[in-house]
Each structure stands twice: as structure tokens, then as C-alpha cells.
Amino acid sequence: MSLRLIATTVALIGASFTAQASECEVSIDASDQMKFSTDTLSVPASCKEVTLTLNHTGSMPAQSMGHNVVITDTASVQAVGIDGMSAGLDNNYVKPGDDRVYAFTRIIGGGESASVTFSTEKMQAGGDYSFICSFPGHWAIMKGKFEFK
């Protein structure tokens, strides 16, 4: 068992004692294999704020195997992915001011973590949301459902 895994396990056990706020915190891992650890992230629609943490468990640098998490409407996945490509690494592969994007973490490389806390004000309970990695070429594979219900 790796130290990281032990730390995560301890954190999870700790979180179960603090009921409400922890329901609004989600985390996901991404690897050098261009994969997310889950295809569903879920928070209750009662969360006014959500904290999302991404851990890159690989070792490759951000320039070649960078990952982020971008939350958008499922219908906008392709458009956000394509626009993100042109936005470049300096913009974390997210078009600046993209109003189709509810939240995103910065692009990180292996061994790094990134968190974002965002307001769910613009989201509707039961809406059709997805998360993607907007690194060029990744969004077609690295995606899943973001449940807000």
C-alpha cells in the first residue's frame, strides 16, 4: 500500500465524520495512461459550493501528459474541447471566459494535485453535465458524467 493510498484512506475515514461539507468535495485521479480513475463524479444538488481535486498519479510532465478537469454541459463537451485546444497550455486548454464552463482545474503533470472550489449557482439539479480533461486529444477519452442531483 503506497503512502498516498494510506493518506487518502485516512482522509476518507476522517471525512465520514464531518457530514455535510464533505459531500460537496469530490476527487479524481488521472494517470500516464490517459485515464481518469472514475467515469462519474457526484455531488448533491444541495451543495452551493463544490470542491474538486485532481491528483495526477503518473510521472510524465504537463507538456506531454498534462491533465485537468473541466466541468461543462454534456452537449458542449466537443466544442469546449476543441476551443480549449486553441487556448493553449498557458490558459490550461480552456478558452478564457468560456461561459459553457462551470469550473476547471489547472493543467498538472505527474505527481501534482490541483483543486478548485466553485459555485453551483448556474447549475440545475438533475442537469446533464460532464467532466473532461481538455488537454489536446484527451477529451474524447478522458470524460465522464458530473452528477448534480
Ligand SMILES: [Cu+2]
Ligand atoms: Cu488529460
